[in-house]
Amino acid sequence: xxSQETMKAAMxxxxxxxxxxDPAAVVALYAADATVEDPVGxxxxxxxxxxxxxxxxxxxxxAKLSLDAPIRGSHGNCAAMAFSARIGPVTVRVxxxxxxxxxxxxxxxxxxxxxxxxxxx
Amino acid sequence: xxSQETMKAAMxxxxxxxxxxDPAAVVALYAADATVEDPVGxxxxxxxxxxxxxxxxxxxxxAKLSLDAPIRGSHGNCAAMAFSARIGPVTVRVxxxxxxxxxxxxxxxxxxxxxxxxxxx
Numbered sequence: 001x002x003s004q005e006t007m008k009a010a011m012x013x014x015x016x017x018x019x020x021x022d023p024a025a026v027v028a029l030y031a032a033d034a035t036v037e038d039p040v041g042x043x044x045x046x047x048x049x050x051x052x053x054x055x056x057x058x059x060x061x062x063a064k065l066s067l068d069a070p071i072r073g074s075h076g077n078c079a080a081m082a083f084s085a086r087i088g089p090v091t092v093r094v095x096x097x098x099x100x101x102x103x104x105x106x107x108x109x110x111x112x113x114x115x116x117x118x119x120x121x
Numbered sequence: 122x123x124s125q126e127t128m129k130a131a132m133x134x135x136x137x138x139x140x141x142x143d144p145a146a147v148v149a150l151y152a153a154d155a156t157v158e159d160p161v162g163x164x165x166x167x168x169x170x171x172x173x174x175x176x177x178x179x180x181x182x183x184a185k186l187s188l189d190a191p192i193r194g195s196h197g198n199c200a201a202m203a204f205s206a207r208i209g210p211v212t213v214r215v216x217x218x219x220x221x222x223x224x225x226x227x228x229x230x231x232x233x234x235x236x237x238x239x240x241x242x
């Protein structure tokens with residue numbers, strides 16, 4: 001499995017690519033057959049085309065992500081981070097869990113937030 | 122599935138029961154056949170007996186838990202929280218993911234932290 005440092009660097013690269021407004025750079029962090037469940041409880045997006053469409057839309061909202069606490073690794077092939085997404089006056093409090101392949105690409109992403117984690121103003 | 126409020130209250134009750142030094146109160150938050158993977162990448166503990174032994178040991182270390190950011194819900198039957206466990210001079214940065222049954226009990230817990238998330242002094 002990838003090193004803790006590799007996984008955490010990929011998590012940080014995800015934040016940075018999102019905030020720089022570059023959907024292709026976000027998608028490049030994912031394995032070809034990866035899945036995205038964002039939010040958890042919604043239908044899966046699978047593969048670069050669906051995932052790319054999702055991030056093109058998400059980034060176009062103007063959302064910016066900032067970590068709420070340091071990224072966590074694991075004793076397996078996954079990592080976790082708590083962050084806030086700010087979209088104009090709206091803040092969404094999220095925790096993302098990513099799993100990784102041997103190459104250090106995301107094989108899955110799950111974004112945990114509920115209706116009550118979307119704050120106005 | 123349980124309400125967002127029910128799930129978040131159970132997450133907070135977990136923190137409070139742990140910090141009050143009451144393993145039985147922690148175990149009572151779990152369904153009878155629940156699983157615990159703490160840390161993620163280690164063997165599962167399953168059922169109240171194994172889970173109880175784990176928390177009896179964990180609480181006996183003197184560890185105290187404090188949230189690093191507000192608890193997150195989801196659009197499904199799960200919730201997430203980032204917290205730090207302080208054990209004497211050691212801090213462990215953790216993200217927990219819990220899934221829930223209809224009664225609002227935990228059916229699974231996964232604790233994400235790696236060797237690099239254990240900080241000395």
